[in-house]
Amino acid sequence: MNFWNAIVQSNTFNFAVLLLIFAVLYKKLNISNTVENLKQDIIKKIEDAKSEREQAKQKLLSAKKLVEHLDEDIKERLNDANTRATGLSEQIIKNAHEQVKMIEKNVQNVIIGEEKTLSTQLSDKALKASVELAKQKIIKTLEDNPKLHDKFIEESIGEI
Numbered sequence: 001m002n003f004w005n006a007i008v009q010s011n012t013f014n015f016a017v018l019l020l021i022f023a024v025l026y027k028k029l030n031i032s033n034t035v036e037n038l039k040q041d042i043i044k045k046i047e048d049a050k051s052e053r054e055q056a057k058q059k060l061l062s063a064k065k066l067v068e069h070l071d072e073d074i075k076e077r078l079n080d081a082n083t084r085a086t087g088l089s090e091q092i093i094k095n096a097h098e099q100v101k102m103i104e105k106n107v108q109n110v111i112i113g114e115e116k117t118l119s120t121q122l123s124d125k126a127l128k129a130s131v132e133l134a135k136q137k138i139i140k141t142l143e144d145n146p147k148l149h150d151k152f153i154e155e156s157i158g159e160i
Contacts, residue, residue, distance in 0.1 A: 142149045
């Protein structure tokens with residue numbers, strides 16, 4: 001028993017048991033594959049980062065190229081917009097003047113039409129008044145001179 005206690009308490013034995021436990025754990029956990037997988041993941045991430053860095057550089061260069069002529073493009077577009085706006089405003093003004101002329105012409109035609117209508121109505125009223133005055137004059141003349149009445153009747157019968 002003394003021998004067993006001496007072995008168990010010795011550092012060499014404890015070290016050997018520790019190595020045996022590590023060997024079993026190493027076999028069970030397969031640390032070399034895990035370390036290799038981690039290594040491959042790290043290498044892949046580094047390569048992905050390099051690739052993304054290159055893509056970012058390319059995007060930065062293309063963005064710089066786009067911004068390089070931005071001021072000129074803006075000026076050109078503003079000039080185009082100004083030219084179009086000027087042309088459009090002139091066309092609108094021209095169309096407005098034409099519409100005003102058409103409205104004035106239509107108003108003038110309406111006025112002329114109304115004048116003709118009023119003139120016709122006045123002429124009709126004047127004609128009716130003249131006929132009425134003539135009728136009254138004839139009736140008065142016939143009342144004043146009854147012989148004329150007989151003469152008109154004879155002439156009318158003669159014409160029939």
